[in-house]
Amino acid sequence: xxxxxxxxxxxxxxxxxxxxxxxxxxxxxxxxxxxxxxxxxxxxxxxxxxxxxxxxxxxxxxxxxxxxxxxxxxxxxxxxxxxxxxxxxxxxxxxxxxxxxxxxxxxxxxxxxxxxxxxxxxxxxxxxxxxxxxxxxxxxxxxxxxxxxxxxxxxxxxxxxxxxxxxxxxxxxxxxxxxxxxxxxxxxxxxx
Amino acid sequence: xxxxxxxxxxxxxxxxxxxxxxxxxxxxxxxxxxxxxxxxxxxxxxxxxxxxxxxxxxxxxxxxxxxxxxxxxxxxxxxxxxxxxxxxxxxxxxxxxxxxxxxxxxxxxxxxxxxxxxxxxxxxxxxxxxxxxxxxxxxxxxxxxxxxxxxxxxxxxxxxxxxxxxxxxxxxxxxxxxxxxxxxxxxxxxxx
DNA sequence: TAATTATTCAACATGTTGTAAAAAAGTTCA
DNA sequence: TGAACTTTTTTACAACATGTTGAATAATTA
Numbered sequence: 001x002x003x004x005x006x007x008x009x010x011x012x013x014x015x016x017x018x019x020x021x022x023x024x025x026x027x028x029x030x031x032x033x034x035x036x037x038x039x040x041x042x043x044x045x046x047x048x049x050x051x052x053x054x055x056x057x058x059x060x061x062x063x064x065x066x067x068x069x070x071x072x073x074x075x076x077x078x079x080x081x082x083x084x085x086x087x088x089x090x091x092x093x094x095x096x097x098x099x100x101x102x103x104x105x106x107x108x109x110x111x112x113x114x115x116x117x118x119x120x121x122x123x124x125x126x127x128x129x130x131x132x133x134x135x136x137x138x139x140x141x142x143x144x145x146x147x148x149x150x151x152x153x154x155x156x157x158x159x160x161x162x163x164x165x166x167x168x169x170x171x172x173x174x175x176x177x178x179x180x181x182x183x184x185x186x187x188x189x190x191x192x
Numbered sequence: 193x194x195x196x197x198x199x200x201x202x203x204x205x206x207x208x209x210x211x212x213x214x215x216x217x218x219x220x221x222x223x224x225x226x227x228x229x230x231x232x233x234x235x236x237x238x239x240x241x242x243x244x245x246x247x248x249x250x251x252x253x254x255x256x257x258x259x260x261x262x263x264x265x266x267x268x269x270x271x272x273x274x275x276x277x278x279x280x281x282x283x284x285x286x287x288x289x290x291x292x293x294x295x296x297x298x299x300x301x302x303x304x305x306x307x308x309x310x311x312x313x314x315x316x317x318x319x320x321x322x323x324x325x326x327x328x329x330x331x332x333x334x335x336x337x338x339x340x341x342x343x344x345x346x347x348x349x350x351x352x353x354x355x356x357x358x359x360x361x362x363x364x365x366x367x368x369x370x371x372x373x374x375x376x377x378x379x380x381x382x383x384x
Numbered sequence: 385t386a387a388t389t390a391t392t393c394a395a396c397a398t399g400t401t402g403t404a405a406a407a408a409a410g411t412t413c414a
Numbered sequence: 415t416g417a418a419c420t421t422t423t424t425t426a427c428a429a430c431a432t433g434t435t436g437a438a439t440a441a442t443t444a
Contacts, residue, residue: 048392116311151374158354159347166346182343240423
């Protein structure tokens, strides 16, 4: 997706890794994870099977690395949304940026978040959202409604990620902006 | 979990299937799904590997069948909660019965819902909750807040299942009754 | 161009999968 | 109880997947 590399890297490495990643995303659209082998990935990526092992320990390891990259991308996006705004609309903007990013890489996210095949990615995003909400409600949480704070955080973060997943599964029927607004409304009234 | 069988079944079949299921749950507590082989399941279940194939096509098939059984159990529970109540507190009672059932089979649910290893189960429960909420809001939905009904349903059902998962992961720090109350409150104010 | 690094090729041991046929063990029911 | 039936075990097999090796070829760098 993004680069993440400052030091000059051998273009063969970049090319090979990209081919492998594309191949995996490709295969995940077609079959369950347990049908995907290093062999198939190598074939699809038009590389030698041994080359795969020069870059990743196994498929699991590869997915963890991809999830890590995704998490870094998303954290960057959310950080810069927080930075550039000083009005009170930070979380609405954060959501909007996040959804735009997801929509912009729809093919990737539809596979890794929208299918049941790769829980690592969903897990990772849930963690990011949970942390964001936890931070956000650090001071503003009002215990008025007798709701436990941790329950409210569980509730809100799962709601966000679940809605994003459903949105992806339904091929993003709303614009990122509109969905961000909807989510902000739901999020404000409940779970806070 | 429950029986589901009216016709008399050879006790060897029941015994073997139970051994296999227990073995899988056992192994899922210890390792990722991709490390679990039919061999390991058979060893742990103290049955012959070939016997596994007399009952299930493969591990995937086995998990689908287990998820189906879980779904039937849960649907029974929710149906009887709906039946026995005529006051307006149906959904609170439904939630409470559901959470009690989950708590009562904590070891099982902690593994199949609380880990990232078996998305089929989470998926299945999400579907049940989504349908329940859809039915529940069929007439009572008020479009007052400019929130799309489908978005509200995505939001609410994901919130419910996500909270249950988090509750399991944290070893159920609240009683089913208390959590049901909390969820009902959160659910009432948001997502409707 | 020379040195370095990445990729390919061929090969290997080890383990998994799914299936088969026949023997052994357990269950049912007259 | 004993005979008929069903399930489980045993042994065996072919196909495929895994992870690693050492040596060759190819691409990049400087």
